[in-house]
Amino acid sequence: MRLVQLSVPPDQRSGVVGVLDEYDFGYTIGEDDGAKEGHDLVTFVTPADAVEHVLNDLEAEGYDRSTYTVSLATEFAEFERIDDVQEQWAKTPNKISPNTLRSKSKDMRLNTRSYLWMMVLSAVVAVSGLLVGSPAVVVGSMIIAPIVSPMLTASVGAVRDDRAMVLDSVHQQLIGLGTAVVAASLFSLLVKQFFAVPTTLDITSMELVAGRVAPSILSVVIGLAAGAAGAYGLATKGSVSIVGVMIAAALIPVAAVTGIGVAWGRAITAVGSLTLLVLTMIAVNVGGYLMLRYLGYRPDEVDEGLFAVPGGREALxxxxxxxxxxxxxxxxxxxxxxxxxxxxxxxxxxxxxxxxxxxxxxxxxxxxxxxxxxxxxxxxxxxxxxxxxxxxxxxxxxxxxxxxxxxxxxxxxxxxxxxxxxxxxxxxxxxxxxxxxxxxxxxxxxxxx
CATH class of the missing domain: 3.30.70.1350 (Cation efflux protein, cytoplasmic domain)
Known part of the structure; x- marks a missing residue:
């Protein structure tokens, strides 16, 4: 459920109330309590699946959502006919509103320091798991990797025609995965230097490493499916954190293999896995974008958007x-x-x-x-x-x-x-x-x- 608050001018009040009555939503009106002087504060409870639909209908009645519109997660609500309303909307596609999608994707983002430290730690855990041949440890590296946020933010920015959001996300991806590769390389060198594993270890004969040294059609499929699953979870009531493990599964162990290849002087392994890493990263972004397009997300208006021609230094x-x-x-x-x-x-x-x-x-x-x-x-x-x-x-x-x-x-x-x-x-x-x-x-x- 969502608790939505609107700041409504007096001349639009009857139209807004009429829409809410049609939806059978419970609502309250605070006169002269709106965000702007003379506006009324209209508060109503709605299923999460209905937010986009009701806001579209309110805009058709003349309400400008940019005036003041807030949607809050609600643990429970009680009003007349609530059971009927929930049952009705439970049978509809549970896609969240575009504004909620954008806000939700940005809320997942960690600050830069936390993000980079978690990438370093996930790379160290992944290298350890690969070298000792422990799939369980490798899975642990996927769980702590925070890569899901920048991957999905790029897809959201692309589908919403937000160039700044896309560029920021791509930058975060490159910095994060680059940090993971460097951390994996340094840690692998330490492991080799202190004889934690045999220095003559044939890394390409290790099962967990051998499957991540060259691109294949299945690696593309994995990336596309992981990105699509992440976008679907983000745009619905699915669990993004669980799907984030799948996205990390496609990326973090591969970055660790690149670092191991560097430490063991295996250029073919390092470059091959790096190629796989770049290909998978692209596939995840494309998969997320295609899923959001399939779900019907589009930009509200094209004005200096993603494909607009910038000028000056930004253009370069x-x-x-x-x-x-x-x-x-x-x-x-x-x-x-x-x-x-x-x-x-x-x-x-x-x-x-x-x-x-x-x-x-x-x-x-x-x-x-x-x-x-x-x-x-x-x-x-x-x-x-x-x-x-x-x-x-x-x-x-x-x-x-x-x-x-x-x-x-x-x-x-x-x-x-x-x-x-x-x-x-x-x-x-x-x-x-x-x-x-x-x-x-x-x-x-x-x-x-």
């Missing part, structure tokens, strides 16, 4: 920023498309090989690719395929078979590595026990004979 800053963003998007997009196409072909080739009868006990659990050069245009050098198996049979020829098939399908000369993950099923244990028991009985019978 905005234009330069736009060119850099476009260049990054194009470069990352082209490189990511090449990576995605290669990985899709590798998956198809590996599936074809493992569908052969001699490999029926094997299943693919993970496919990862390392690249020979830095940047999104690097050539693949090593393909690692993790396979599950339910017996102890060895397949010495399998890497060569996969190598030839992948080379044939992709046209790339790569090295294929195969890693096995062994599983023992209950049936296998029973069969082995029976075989052991039979062998023991036979041996005993022979001995007695």
């Amino acid at each position: 800053v905005v234009g330069g920023t736009a060119l850099v963003v476009v260049a990054i998007v194009v470069a990352v997009g082209i490189g990511s498309y090449g990576h995605t196409s290669f990985e899709r072909t590798v998956n198809d080739a590996a599936t074809e090989v493992l569908q052969q009868s001699e490999y029926e006990n094997l299943g693919i659990t993970q496919v990862s690719t390392e690249y020979t050069t830095v940047g999104p245009f690097g050539d693949p050098s090593t393909v690692t395929i993790a396979l599950s198996r339910t017996n102890e049979q060895s397949y010495p020829d399998l890497p060569g078979v996969l190598d030839r098939r992948i080379t044939e399908r992709t046209g790339e000369n790569v090295t294929v590595r195969v890693r096995y993950v062994d599983f023992v099923t209950s049936g296998d244990n029973e069969n082995r026990a029976n075989e052991t028991g039979s062998s023991s009985s036979l041996a005993a019978a022979v001995e007695r004979g």
Whole structure:
């Protein structure tokens, strides 16, 4: 529920009261108590879903909401027909008003000092979790990361045509994620310097790291979905804090992998994960913007808005920023498309090989690719395929078979590595026990004979 207060001129009072009567809202009128001299203070209680609708109807009656309009969260309210009103609006789309959306997104923002410290701490926790191989610790880094606010504020500013809001949000994103990368790099160097983990640690073979060293189509999908979910939660009665964990999940561990790559001198890992970080950041912003557009949010009026042409020094800053963003998007997009196409072909080739009868006990659990050069245009050098198996049979020829098939399908000369993950099923244990028991009985019978 919301408690809304309006400062209404006397000549508009009857129109405002008529609208509230049509909605069956409970209201009170304080004569000469408005924000301006001679105005009345009209206070009414409404479901949160109805705020936008009733304000639009009040504007149609001539009320200027910029005079004085306040909407407050209300724990409970009692008035005649309140149950009927709540039941009616519970069945309608629960989208909040545009002004509430803008205010809600800004209220989530921390002050700069708190924001940067929380980014540093989340990066340190993420690095620790990745290096010890603990998914639970990595999840903890996502929970404390305050990245949700600047990500969603950019989407709100874009859909409301608020250039200052967008630029401020983009600045906060770049500063925050840049701080996370630097903090992750410094902390990783300390960990390596004090031998907290082996200095010869093969970071690319670690499962939590390997999946965050290059862009893929799924990373784009994750970013788009996370941004869309965050925007939907912000624009409705959903929980933004919970969805914020999903947004942080797409960004903070990747920033930590970049720092680990820097500390271990793995330029390919560092730049690959940084490319993934930039691509995911863009995807989150785009996903949030598209969801808000889908929900019907638009600017009230276009006047020196987001796409208006600024002048002077501001024009240079905005234009330069736009060119850099476009260049990054194009470069990352082209490189990511090449990576995605290669990985899709590798998956198809590996599936074809493992569908052969001699490999029926094997299943693919993970496919990862390392690249020979830095940047999104690097050539693949090593393909690692993790396979599950339910017996102890060895397949010495399998890497060569996969190598030839992948080379044939992709046209790339790569090295294929195969890693096995062994599983023992209950049936296998029973069969082995029976075989052991039979062998023991036979041996005993022979001995007695």
